[in-house]
Amino acid sequence: xxxxxxxxxxxxxxxxxxxxxxxxxxxxxxxxxxxxxxxxxxxxxxxxxxxxxxxxxxxxxxxxxxxxxxxxxxxxxxxxxxxxxxxxxxxxxxxxxxxxxxxxxxxxxxxxxxxxxxxxxxxxxxxxxxxxxxxxxxxxxxxxxxxxxxxxxxxxxxxxxxxxxxxxxxxxxxxxxxxxxxxxxxxxxxxxxxxxxxxxxxxxxxxxxxxxxxxxxxxxxxxxxxxxxxxxxxxxxxxxxxxxxxxxxxxxxxxxxxxxxxxxxxxxxxxxxxxxxxxxxxxxxxxxxxxxxxxxxxxxxxxxxxxxxxxxxxxxxxxxxxxxxxxxxxxxxxxxxxxxxxxxxxxxxxxxxxxxxxxxxxxxxxxxxx
Amino acid sequence: xxxxxxxxxxxxxxxxxxxxxxxxxxxxxxxxxxxxxxxxxxxxxxxxxxxxxxxxxxxxxxxxxxxxxxxxxxxxxxxxxxxxxxxxxxxxxxxxxxxxxxxxxxxxxxxxxxxxxxxxxxxxxxxxxxxxxxxxxxxxxxxxxxxxxxxxxxxxxxxxxxxxxxxxxxxxxxxxxxxxxxxxxxxxxxxxxxxxxxxxxxxxxxxxxxxxxxxxxxxxxxxxxxxxxxxxxxxxxxxxxxxxxxxxxxxxxxxxxxxxxxxxxxxxxxxxxxxxxxxxxxxxxxxxxxxxxxxxxxxxxxxxxxxxxxxxxxxxxxxxxxxxxxxxxxxxxxxxxxxxxxxxxxxxxxxxxxxxxxxxxxxxxxxxxxxxxxxxxxxxxxxxxxxxxxxxxxxxxxxxxxxxxxxxxxxxxxxxxxxxxxxxxxxxxxxxxxxxxxxxxxxxxxxxxxxxxxxxxxxxxxxxxxxxxxxxxxxxxxxxxxxxxxxxxxxxxxxxxxxxxxxxxxxxxxxxxxxxxxxxxxxxxxxxxxxxxxxxxxxxxxxxxxxxxxxxxxxxxxxxxxxxxxxxxxxxxx
Numbered sequence: 019x020x021x022x023x024x025x026x027x028x029x030x031x032x033x034x035x036x037x038x039x040x041x042x043x044x045x046x047x048x049x050x051x052x053x054x055x056x057x058x059x060x061x062x063x064x065x066x067x068x069x070x071x072x073x074x075x076x077x078x079x080x081x082x083x084x085x086x087x088x089x090x091x092x093x094x095x096x097x098x099x100x101x102x103x104x105x106x107x108x109x110x111x112x113x114x115x116x117x118x119x120x121x122x123x124x125x126x127x128x129x130x131x132x133x134x135x136x137x138x139x140x141x142x143x144x145x146x147x148x149x150x151x152x153x154x155x156x157x158x159x160x161x162x163x164x165x166x167x168x169x170x171x172x173x174x175x176x177x178x179x180x181x182x183x184x185x186x187x188x189x190x191x192x193x194x195x196x197x198x199x200x201x202x203x204x205x206x207x208x209x210x211x212x213x214x215x216x217x218x219x220x221x222x223x224x225x226x227x228x229x230x231x232x233x234x235x236x237x238x239x240x241x242x243x244x245x246x247x248x249x250x251x252x253x254x255x256x257x258x259x260x261x262x263x264x265x266x267x268x269x270x271x272x273x274x275x276x277x278x279x280x281x282x283x284x285x286x287x288x289x290x291x292x293x294x295x296x297x298x299x300x301x302x303x304x305x306x307x308x309x310x311x312x313x314x315x316x317x318x319x320x321x322x323x324x325x326x327x328x329x330x331x332x333x334x335x336x337x338x339x340x341x342x343x344x345x346x347x348x349x350x351x352x353x354x355x356x357x358x359x360x361x362x363x364x365x366x367x368x369x370x371x372x373x374x375x376x377x378x379x380x381x382x383x384x385x386x387x388x
Numbered sequence: 389x390x391x392x393x394x395x396x397x398x399x400x401x402x403x404x405x406x407x408x409x410x411x412x413x414x415x416x417x418x419x420x421x422x423x424x425x426x427x428x429x430x431x432x433x434x435x436x437x438x439x440x441x442x443x444x445x446x447x448x449x450x451x452x453x454x455x456x457x458x459x460x461x462x463x464x465x466x467x468x469x470x471x472x473x474x475x476x477x478x479x480x481x482x483x484x485x486x487x488x489x490x491x492x493x494x495x496x497x498x499x500x501x502x503x504x505x506x507x508x509x510x511x512x513x514x515x516x517x518x519x520x521x522x523x524x525x526x527x528x529x530x531x532x533x534x535x536x537x538x539x540x541x542x543x544x545x546x547x548x549x550x551x552x553x554x555x556x557x558x559x560x561x562x563x564x565x566x567x568x569x570x571x572x573x574x575x576x577x578x579x580x581x582x583x584x585x586x587x588x589x590x591x592x593x594x595x596x597x598x599x600x601x602x603x604x605x606x607x608x609x610x611x612x613x614x615x616x617x618x619x620x621x622x623x624x625x626x627x628x629x630x631x632x633x634x635x636x637x638x639x640x641x642x643x644x645x646x647x648x649x650x651x652x653x654x655x656x657x658x659x660x661x662x663x664x665x666x667x668x669x670x671x672x673x674x675x676x677x678x679x680x681x682x683x684x685x686x687x688x689x690x691x692x693x694x695x696x697x698x699x700x701x702x703x704x705x706x707x708x709x710x711x712x713x714x715x716x717x718x719x720x721x722x723x724x725x726x727x728x729x730x731x732x733x734x735x736x737x738x739x740x741x742x743x744x745x746x747x748x749x750x751x752x753x754x755x756x757x758x759x760x761x762x763x764x765x766x767x768x769x770x771x772x773x774x775x776x777x778x779x780x781x782x783x784x785x786x787x788x789x790x791x792x793x794x795x796x797x798x799x800x801x802x803x804x805x806x807x808x809x810x811x812x813x814x815x816x817x818x819x820x821x822x823x824x825x826x827x828x829x830x831x832x833x834x835x836x837x838x839x840x841x842x843x844x845x846x847x848x849x850x851x852x853x854x855x856x857x858x859x860x861x862x863x864x865x866x867x868x869x870x871x872x873x874x875x876x877x878x879x880x881x882x883x884x885x886x887x888x889x890x891x892x893x894x895x896x897x898x899x900x901x902x903x904x905x906x907x908x909x910x911x912x913x914x915x916x917x918x919x920x921x922x923x924x925x926x927x928x929x930x931x932x933x934x935x936x937x938x939x940x941x942x943x944x945x946x947x948x949x950x951x952x953x954x955x956x957x958x959x960x961x962x
Binding site for chain 1 (some may be wrong): 449524527528531532535536537538628629632633634638640644646647648649650726729731732737741764807811812818819825826876904905906912916919920922923924925926927928930931
């Protein structure tokens with residue numbers, strides 16, 4: 019018994035020691051950022067902290083370029099989806115976790131502004147940004163960084179095989195020819211799902227969209243909880259959906275999904291397997307803002323300027339599958355070749371969205387899910 | 389029928405020693421109470437700081453709005469029939485999932501604990517793999533198996549996706565290991581001689597099992613049932629993917645109200661409702677188990693295992709293997725197959741892509757998340773073992789309501805919404821002395837909150853089975869409490885500790901809910917990385933998500949095998 023106990027103790031000791039080593043690696047691994055934070059309280063910090071959602075991405079080389087130009091290193095904190103990230107920022111507004119917040123879109127903008135999340139700052143290259151995306155042009159509390167369109171995507175192969183013209187507009191989707199073909203997302207749990215509802219409301223008006231959705235429902239629209247499930251499991255046009263035997267050739271996704279489907283595919287196909295119904299789009303615009311109470315305001319301003327620079331703007335499309343807002347940014351060839359051109363997306367003012375959203379979501383639940 | 393020695397419930401066994409030893413016994417009891425208090429101090433502190441305080445902060449923020457308390461909201465929310473419907477569905481699906489899991493996994497627990505067959509250790513590790521898989525990934529595999537043209541459709545012509553059955557089967561998939569490991573851990577150490585003795589005394593095989601083995605196992609079955617219930621009670625991804633928008637649990641609603649709608653008062657009320665339901669379940673569990681735990685004769689697991697003999701045991705082995713193949717291996721196989729199914733035919737393209745930073749999802753290559761995950765999980769396991777181990781040691785003797793309350797407190801994190809904990813951390817741990825918002829420790833701390841209850845539940849039935857008279861004998865012979873623990877308890881529980889460590893490790897490796905809200909610079913864990921990849925369109929992203937999930941499975945299985953072998957071969961023998 020004695021030896022057993024001793025062996026057990028030594029095994030435990032070994033495990034503890036191993037973990038302590040691992041733990042030490044862990045702390046040394048992040049010591050760089052800790053150093054940054056330590057100097058961060060001073061004001062002359064060389065680290066600027068960007069708070070964002072899980073979809074934020076930028077090339078290493080582009081962030082290195084920023085450091086080269088300004089001397090600041092970017093630390094990125096990502097927590098949850100866009101909604102969760104904005105809510106977290108509001109909850110911590112008296113004691114913000116960083117200097118700049120990126121990722122509040124037009125559907126959440128009023129919530130962020132009403133809660134006093136941001137300090138005004140007029141970015142350097144704002145002249146290069148079209149007026150129609152500058153939704154806070156009067157006060158400049160937020161700066162537009164990218165835009166993206168939520169649109170119905172179609173499975174090109176399905177419509178060719180069935181000798182059917184793919185739908186192009188909201189009105190097309192309720193036609194009998196497209197019965198039982200569309201899958202969309204729950205508006206309460208998915209941001210493209212909400213954007214699609216907002217698009218229909220912008221098209222048919224406050225009093226008209228309910229009727230439209232009743233028709234969609236009787237035309238067999240399927241609703242799932244997340245974009246991942248709609249696009250990767252239910253949609254027949256995506257490569258993941260093909261593996262998962264998805265049987266819906268129409269899905270609510272993004273205008274940037276077609277180029278995403280050909281990245282990494284060799285040889286390069288003539289067309290993306292996915293097409294975009296350009297008359298069903300709702301435009302989402304994402305903003306960045308200088309957080310109220312930021313420790314490194316100078317660094318934060320420099321970062322916002324950088325996010326509007328051509329370097330960053332031209333890096334975004336393949337990193338986050340969004341469009342640059344800068345008028346002179348050149349899109350990567352894969353976007354030019356396979357992307358869809360959306361000329362007249364539906365839009366709604368952030369104030370309208372803020373005022374109506376809860377009522378609309380409630381009414382939508384009653385019509386579609388009950 | 390008293391093959392089993394009588395229990396050591398309150399007061400039992402003190403009568404015969406009354407008299408000369410009375411004073412000494414009282415002194416020993418006082419000392420035991422002090423030791424218990426000391427043992428409880430650290431776990432109490434841990435739960436107060438990293439669970440009670442953050443959760444109170446976020447619930448308080450929700451209920452205290454505009455300068456006053458909004459208790460009126462409680463009535464509003466509870467009066468909503470939709471909320472009552474969600475509460476009802478949450479409870480019954482958890483109860484049904486628990487029952488189904490027990491039904492399918494208890495035979496598995498026996499086979500993996502008692503029967504000796506090639507590949508047993510590997511199989512025990514493999515059934516635990518689902519435990520660490522992100523629900524999104526596993527849910528997708530179930531959709532493929534249960535949906536159109538899936539396994540059940542092509543074989544039986546039945547589509548089970550978006551039915552409750554899909555949810556229940558997926559819950560069995562995730563929780564099979566909970567029963568196999570918790571119950572099997574004790575079953576392997578039960579002395580078969582006791583059941584044999586009962587049979588020799590004339591009891592039939594079934595009667596002997598029912599009256600000897602079953603009562604001995606009951607505490608660990610109850611512990612496993614409790615954990616499965618709590619896990620399925622807070623189910624999120626499975627419900628969302630397999631249930632569709634028409635099925636919703638409290639967990640989904642709390643997430644929606646906190647992270648999307650930003651209606652914190654409603655979220656706070658729902659969190660309190662969740663607490664109430666969990667406390668009710670804990671009370672039920674306590675009532676079931678109380679006084680049924682008894683000292684057992686524990687022996688070396690190697691001695692209890694035998695080759696399957698007779699057609700009955702061979703049939704049982706076959707049935708268990710079939711269930712494991714259908715419910716566990718088949719879904720895992722779907723995911724592994726997808727990780728090799730590239731747009732240009734079967735190959736390793738997705739795995740190669742894991743090594744590059746070009747994907748844009750991270751500033752580090754996806755495979756580096758393996759290191760992050762292992763590191764966080766190792767630290768979380770140590771925290772969970774220390775906190776859970778001390779708590780279990782303090783809880784060995786059940787005396788008084790206070791201790792039962794402490795036991796319940798330890799289980800609460802399992803039944804608490806991940807978004808509540810994640811957001812709570814964010815607003816509570818932001819000022820000295822607990823300014824941890826930027827610390828890497830936050831991730832393992834959140835993971836240990838879920839791991840520690842497992843440690844307690846796995847170790848407690850075994851610790852309580854240790855005959856108290858052994859401890860008393862050692863104490864009478866002059867051993868210090870530490871020495872008693874080291875010489876008596878430790879050898880017996882080292883197997884349970886290894887199982888508990890495996891659990892805590894797997895839980896930490898797979899923890900996603902709270903981790904995703906704890907934003908850390910550039911060190912995402914494996915499950916978070918998988919979620920990020922899945923959130924992007926395109927074959928390369930989806931394929932990498934599948935490849936990374938396969939890596940996660942392999943890492944989990946390998947870690948568990950290593951942990952099992954770390955165990956001293958003859959531990960538990962006395």
